[in-house]
């Protein structure tokens with residue numbers, strides 16, 4: 682099985698991102714570039730990271746009216762990212778139009794409920810019920826809209842996978858049993874996330890903030 686770890690290169694610094702990708706490239710399956718990186722470096726920055734030779738997950742979490750999201754996705758299609766994120770709560774039409782506008786080789790996945798949130802945060806946004814139920818509802822919406830999969834926490838991936846066996850499941854908020862959660866609230870270990878059906882593990886700080894990022898990536902990969 683190929684390496685399911687995508688390292689989140691959460692930095693605006695292109696030189697640092699590239700150096701990190703080079704360092705860890707033998708122990709990860711791909712890299713994730715997010716808003717922090719894209720706002721600073723744009724499409725040229727994505728191309729510079731692609732030169733390292735790993736699949737790129739472009740995590741822009743697009744969320745707007747269908748026309749605006751579709752045009753943004755169309756503009757990104759030239760970059761042919763392996764994976765691209767949109768927010769599931771943008772609604773069915775937005776999801777359908779995003780998928781239609783994407784490069785055919787790009788997996789478009791819907792962010793359900795951020796792993797930095799818990800049930801009480803959800804209630805504060807006016808949504809009643811549990812995080813678990815909310816994620817499963819949004820997963821259904823993404824599937825019905827023709828998306829390739831979802832982003833969810835390891836706490837929900839088992840049931841989400843059962844309901845959508847062919848879906849692609851991206852799981853961030855992944856930590857070793859004794860690892861610092863930081864701002865993440867719904868966390869699981871890498872091993873558990875994979876056992877429960879994750880297709881990809883997104884791991885940032887446990888690798889990028891380690892004194893030896895390559896060794897940290899190798900050690901996590903060894904637990905899988």
Ligand SMILES: O=C(O)c1cc(=O)[nH]c(=O)n1[C@@H]1O[C@H](COP(=O)(O)O)[C@@H](O)[C@H]1O
Pocket residue numbers: 689691715740766792794795796797832833853854855863865883884885886887
């Ligand atoms: O879409 C994501 O990748 C994502 C969704 C989510 O619900 N939670 C989440 O943490 N992420 C991303 O996953 C990465 C997690 O980073 P660490 O907490 O440092 O491992 C960050 O780049 C987040 O932007």
